Amino acid sequence: MPTRFQNIVNGRPTPARASGDRAVLNPSTGETIVEVADSSPADVADAVAAADAAFPGWSRLTPAGRHKVLTRLADALEDNAADVVDLEVANAGKPVSAFRDEEFPDCVDGIRLSAAAGRSLTANASGEYLDGVTSSFRREPIGVVGAITPWNYPLLQAIAKIVPALAVGNTMVIKPSELTPLSTVRFVEIANEILPPGVLNVVMGDGPGAGAALTADPRVGVVSFTGSVAGGRAVAVAAAQGLRKSVMELGGNAPAVVFADADIPRAARLLAASALFNTGQECMASSRILVEESAHDELVAGLKAELENVRLGDARDEATTLGPMISQKQLDRALGLLDRRSGTAEVLTGGKRPESDGFFLEPTLITGLRQDDELVQTEVFAPVVTVQPFRGEEQALAMANGTPYGLSASVWSSDTGRTARFARDLRAGMVWVNEHLLFGPDCAVNGFGESGFGIENGLMGATEFTRLKHVLTSHH
Incomplete structure (x- = not known):
């Protein structure tokens, strides 16, 4: 030794x-x-x-x-x-x-x-x-x-x-x-x-x-x-x-609330990157995305393209952009959550373990989930992104605050009044506006709830x- x-x-x-x-x-x-x-x-x-x-x-x-x-x-x-x-x-x-x-x-x-x-x-x-x-x-x-x-x-x-x-x-x-x-x-x-x-x-x-x-x-x-x-x-x-x-x-289960007046292509790009950072094994990852109904299809298409454009591989390879999960136990936990998904859920990309000796999981995008589904209520801690539609501010806020966690959240909109209201009302210790997972040593972290x-x-x-x-x- x-x-x-x-x-x-x-x-x-x-x-x-x-x-x-x-x-x-x-x-x-x-x-x-x-x-x-x-x-x-x-x-x-x-x-x-x-x-x-x-x-x-x-x-x-x-x-x-x-x-x-x-x-x-x-x-x-x-x-x-x-x-x-x-x-x-x-x-x-x-x-x-x-x-x-x-x-x-x-x-x-x-x-x-x-x-x-x-x-x-x-x-x-x-x-x-x-x-x-x-x-x-x-x-x-x-x-x-x-x-x-x-x-x-x-x-x-x-x-x-x-x-x-x-x-x-x-x-x-x-x-x-x-x-x-x-x-x-x-x-x-x-x-x-x-x-x-x-x-x-x-x-x-x-x-x-x-x-x-x-x-x-x-x-x-x-x-x-x-x-x-x-x-x-x-x-x-x-x-x-x-x-x-x-x-x-x-732990955390950060909601990213995206309104139709946001810059949807930019939101898709940044939310995909923050959801996959450290293979999604990040307590502030944007793995739970809520989007206004009228922008749902555009955002989902952008997220899917971003997730399918990663390079999965050995972490020591300079070309790798998505590494393995930490252990077989954590991989099995994520696969179990995917296997138990509700009948309404649709896996748009990923969801499988590739053939490899390491603990890899394909980047995964899921729609059609209900608020009480395990994949929504649980911190998945994997390269898994869920997308749920909402119809207005009241529903969006209720869904965003509708888990036991309160570590971080983000709101995406060009309406500054709306973003100010959400920054006030989101139950999270850190809230980003038109960003997600911006972080540095100066940034205090303070969790609410669990x-x-x-x-x-x-x-x-x-x-x-x-x-x-x-x-x-x-x-x-």
Whole structure:
């Protein structure tokens, strides 16, 4: 087993107590890249202990001191770009051109942005709110952060949790998904060439094992989780039992509401691209499209042409525009949803698994669905696009808000009054107007409903890793 794919605890590669019992696969081929050990509760406890011991020294650095250390991470990641890109493309099945040219630059930029967060924290103004007493307010780090990241954005989500939490003075133990740990472990290895020992630790393993041990440890002051609704519930309950804070970025089922007065060809092009980004394994993907009846056929024709114009293949091939799904389990789940579609549903293109050793699914377009159909109510998390017609604003809004999720949404129209009304009334933490899936490190993410709670990204995301202290000083 390569050293880099061991846990990293207290600044050093650290073997887990088990050995070589979990295969990490390349989803483009189904082949094993490397075998890694599942961390035991004792392994997790060692990592938390290291983070806990490192907290006093790291938290007492000035914000400028932490910023100076963390900005070196961005340069270090850029210096190791080829290695990190190769790992993520192979392990997560991301088309190399998309990850290298779009996602990786956001990872680097995200470090630079978040590294400065500790120098920009805000609180109430100091003043005499009581006679003879001056109140001042401090934003302080919480302590050890337990971070659990998903398989669809291994490096991006790791950075979105690690850097803001460290910038405001916390230390961390991060557990990446057991399906895609490699780029995160490599990043933590790079970071530990710069950070003091124990400030950032990584343990590998699954949710019921390492994840549960991390969230249950009473020394973990806040848990930051990105993943499924079911996983988020389990993590939130564990944190709540210890009366500890949690930040949840969970699933989504983003509606894209397209009116007939929108630029339909442009909408078709952009919605198809955002629906297929990362093979549709994106919680804000435009996979649920609602269109005004009079524009239905034009939009469907445009979407169909776009979906049939992709290049499906090995993620390492520069010509590939649509990679594999992450695992056989996720592929089977998507195929099951397609197989159980209602009798009114019509598959206009795709819907099948091509002959391949990898976990591929053809880009799929479905019409004729009802609002209560499983494919509409469920986050499909695959290259599957559904299209439903509507007759007016009231029906469109009811359909858009008619799922348990509330992560993101978009509205497409040339009527600015209409788009303003929908931006107000769509129950989603992020709303795009005449766009979809525009995103960057500055853009705060905030889920409504079953899409979670708490904020990630930007200065507001860093503030989630702090607590407010009120200091009252007598004038006597």
